[in-house]
Amino acid sequence: MAFLDIAQLSKRYGKQTVVDNVDMQIQAGEFVTFLGPSGCGKTTLLRMIAGFETPSAGAIRLQGEDITAAPAQKRGIGMVFQSYALFPNMDVAANIAFGLKMQKRSADDIRRKVAEVIALVELNGRERHYPHQLSGGQRQRVALARALVVEPRILLLDEPLSALDARIRRNLREQIRDIQRRLGLTTIFVTHDQEEALTLSDRIFVMNQGKVEQEGAAETIYTQPATEFVARFMGNYNLLDAQQSHALLGLEISGHLAIRPESIHLLADGQRDETALPAVIRQHQLLGNIIRYQVESKGTLLQVDRLNRNAGDLLARGTEVRLQIRRNDMREVR
Numbered sequence: 237m238a239f240l241d242i243a244q245l246s247k248r249y250g251k252q253t254v255v256d257n258v259d260m261q262i263q264a265g266e267f268v269t270f271l272g273p274s275g276c277g278k279t280t281l282l283r284m285i286a287g288f289e290t291p292s293a294g295a296i297r298l299q300g301e302d303i304t305a306a307p308a309q310k311r312g313i314g315m316v317f318q319s320y321a322l323f324p325n326m327d328v329a330a331n332i333a334f335g336l337k338m339q340k341r342s343a344d345d346i347r348r349k350v351a352e353v354i355a356l357v358e359l360n361g362r363e364r365h366y367p368h369q370l371s372g373g374q375r376q377r378v379a380l381a382r383a384l385v386v387e388p389r390i391l392l393l394d395e396p397l398s399a400l401d402a403r404i405r406r407n408l409r410e411q412i413r414d415i416q417r418r419l420g421l422t423t424i425f426v427t428h429d430q431e432e433a434l435t436l437s438d439r440i441f442v443m444n445q446g447k448v449e450q451e452g453a454a455e456t457i458y459t460q461p462a463t464e465f466v467a468r469f470m471g472n473y474n475l476l477d478a479q480q481s482h483a484l485l486g487l488e489i490s491g492h493l494a495i496r497p498e499s500i501h502l503l504a505d506g507q508r509d510e511t512a513l514p515a516v517i518r519q520h521q522l523l524g525n526i527i528r529y530q531v532e533s534k535g536t537l538l539q540v541d542r543l544n545r546n547a548g549d550l551l552a553r554g555t556e557v558r559l560q561i562r563r564n565d566m567r568e569v570r
C-alpha cells in the first residue's frame with residue numbers, strides 16, 4: 237500500500253478541468269516533485285492534498301485513511317507556500333509556535349519543539365526577530381520550521397524557492413533536501429524549474445494541462461522522455477519530425493525523434509569519420525562551461541553542446557564539421 241494514494245482525482249472550475257483524472261502513488265520517505273509549466277494544475281493538486289480545495293471527483297488516501305473530505309488541520313500535513321505567509325506582527329519563535337498553540341500543547345512542549353526546529357533550519361539567534369528583519373531565505377526557513385514543528389505526516393512545498401535569488405535558492409534547496417533525508421519525511425515539492433526538479437527529486441511527475449504526462453526517476457525523465465512535451469520541457473532536446481528523421485538519419489518514425497544536444501559528438505578538422513553526418517556551423521551561444529552550436533545538416537538545424545575547454549576551441553560560423561549520433565541517444569517520442 238502506498239503512503240499517499242491519489243485515485244482518479246479531478247478538479248473543475250466551471251467548464252475548465254484543471255486537474256484531470258490524476259492517479260499517483262507516493263511511498264513513505266520519498267521526495268517527489270510535481271514539475272510543469274505555469275497553469276498546469278500543480279498548485280490545485282497540492283491544495284487538494286492539503287485540504288484547502290475540494291476535489292470534483294476522486295479520492296485521496298494517506299496511510300490507508302481516506303482523507304478526501306477531512307478538514308485541512310486534521311490531515312497532519314505541513315505546507316510551505318511561495319509567498320512566506322508569516323504573521324508580520326509575530327517574531328520568529330511565535331510564528332513557529334503558532335501551530336502547536338492551536339493544538340493546545342503545553343508551554344514546555346512548545347518551547348522544546350520550537351528550539352528543535354530552529355536548530356534544524358539554522359535560525360539560532362533569530363528567535364526574537366520579526367519577519368521584516370529577515371532576508372527572503374530566512375523567512376522561508378521560518379515557514380519551513382513552522383510546517384515541520386507539528387511533525388506532519390507529509391510535507392508539501394509549493395514553489396518555495398521561486399521568490400529567492402539564485403544563490404540563496406541553491407543553498408536552501410540543499411538544506412531542504414538534507415532536512416527531508418534526516419527526518420525521512422515524505423515530501424512533495426512543486427516547481428516549474430526543471431533543474432530544481434532534477435537535482436532534488438527521487439521521482440518526478442511531469443504535469444501538462446491537468447494530467448500527469450510522465451512519471452519516473454529524475455534520471456529517467458531527463459534521458460528518456462516519453463512525449464514531445466516532456467522532451468521540450470526537460471531540456472533543449474533536438475526534436476526531429478518524421479520527414480527530418482528520414483532525410484537526416486534514414487529512419488522511419490511516426491512521432492518525433494528526440495536527441496539531446498550533449499549526446500551529439502561534433503568532429504572538427506582532422507578528425508575523420510566518413511559515416512558521420514556532414515554539417516556546417518551556423519551560430520554559437522556561450523553558456524559558461526558549454527558552448528551550444530547551431531549546426532545545419534541537410535537543411536535541418538540541430539543544437540550541439542560542447543565543453544568549453546579553452547578559448548581556442550571556438551568553431552567559427554561556416555566551419556565544416558561532422559556529427560556522430562549514436563542510435564542509443566535517439567529517442568522516439570509521442
Ligand SMILES: Nc1ncnc2c1ncn2[C@@H]1O[C@H](COP(=O)(O)OP(=O)(O)O)[C@@H](O)[C@H]1O
Pocket residue numbers: 249254272273274275276277278279280281
Ligand atoms: N479558484 C480558482 N478558480 C478558477 N480557476 C482557477 C482557480 N484556481 C486555479 N484556477 C485555474 O486552474 C488552472 C491551474 O492553476 P494552478 O493549479 O494554480 O496551476 P500551477 O500551480 O501549475 O501554475 C489555471 O488555469 C488557473 O487559472
Ligand SMILES: [Mg+2]
Pocket residue numbers: 278279280
Ligand atoms: Mg502554482
